[in-house]
Amino acid sequence: MSTIALSPSRASRRGGPTFVTHTLLLTGRQLRAAWRMPAFLVMNLVQPIIWLLLFGQLFKSVIDIPGFGVAGSYLEYLTPGVVMMLALFGSAWSGTVYIQDMDRGVMNRFLTSPTNRAAMIVSTLVYQSLLAIAQSLVVLGIAFWAGARFDGGVTGILLLLLGVVLLTAVFCSLSNAVALLARDQTALIGISQLITLPLMFLSSAIMNTKLSPEWAQNVAAYNPFEWAVIVGRQALSAHPDWATLWGHAGLLLGLAVVMAAWATSAFRVYQRSA
Known part of the structure; x- marks a missing residue:
């Protein structure tokens, strides 16, 4: 994988080490790497599509359960x-x-160069957001092909994608911070699974939380994944509750800023102990 750590002379020819320039260069680096391995992007879609089509058929009668209310x-x-x-x-x-x-050894080269630390975080967020948007549109297309219809129209889809970007920013920053602090692939995978699976099941992604125990409903209220699901579901509905939609989008935005700041500060911890 190529590196783009800018030397001082090279940075000066580009007009100085700016945040925007470094973000674009670093994002391009990751996009080129993804372009060389398209199979990886396709594999990421397999499990969600299976869930969409399989769960959509196996549990299609749950909406008839009293209290489901959908x-x-x-x-x-x-x-x-x-x-x-x-x-x-x-x-x-x-x-x-x-x-x-x-x-x-690429990380050490970045950190000893004029590469902007915030750009290193933001470029990853931009890259992951672009992938998530593309894959989300594929899932929406498959759902439409399978018979789903969404009354939110184009505006609803755009707001859904906003929720996707905000959720991606939160957990991409978290993952980057854990990687910089743990520095171990096995630890990162273990921590990611420990966090993501409970968040998924303690949400309304698969089942309406109205049918869950009270403690699960209370936990879901503080679950950032649930906030994103609410944004997406409200966005695609015929009559969105705008206060609910923007309120949860605001919570995601605030958490994304906090997580991005933490991930940026993790570079200093990594560099001091490297």
Whole structure:
């Protein structure tokens, strides 16, 4: 994988080591690496598509359970949850790129160069967000082909993608911070699974939390994955509750800023102990 650590002379020819320039260069580096391995991107779609089509058929009668309280088909209910699952799992593994850079010595070259630290974090967020958006559109297309119809229209889809980007920013930053602090692939994978699976099941992605125990409903209220699912589901509905949608989007944005700041500060911890 190529490196783009800028030397001082090279940075001056580019007009100085700017945040935007470094973000674009680093994002391009990751996009080129992804372009060389398209099979990896396709494999990331397999599990969500299986869940969408399999769960959509196996559990299509759950909407008839008293108290479920959802209009339309179960497939339409499930689709926003599967889209957010795709964003959650993809972003939670993003720190593996940092682990690879550490093992190859690339990370040390970045940190001893004028490369902007914030750009290193933001470029990863941009890259993961672009992938998540592309994959989300594929899932929405498959859901439409399978019979799901969404009353939110184009505006609803754009707001759903906003939720995808915000969720990606939260867990991509978390994954990057854990990678910089743990510096071990096995530890990163273990921590990611420990966090993502409970968050997924303690949400309304698959089942309406109204049917869950009270303690699970209370936990879901503080679950950032659930916030994203609510944003997506409200966005695609015929009559969104705008206060609920923007309120949960705001919570995701605030958490994303905090996580990005933590991930950026983790570079200093890594550099001091490297």
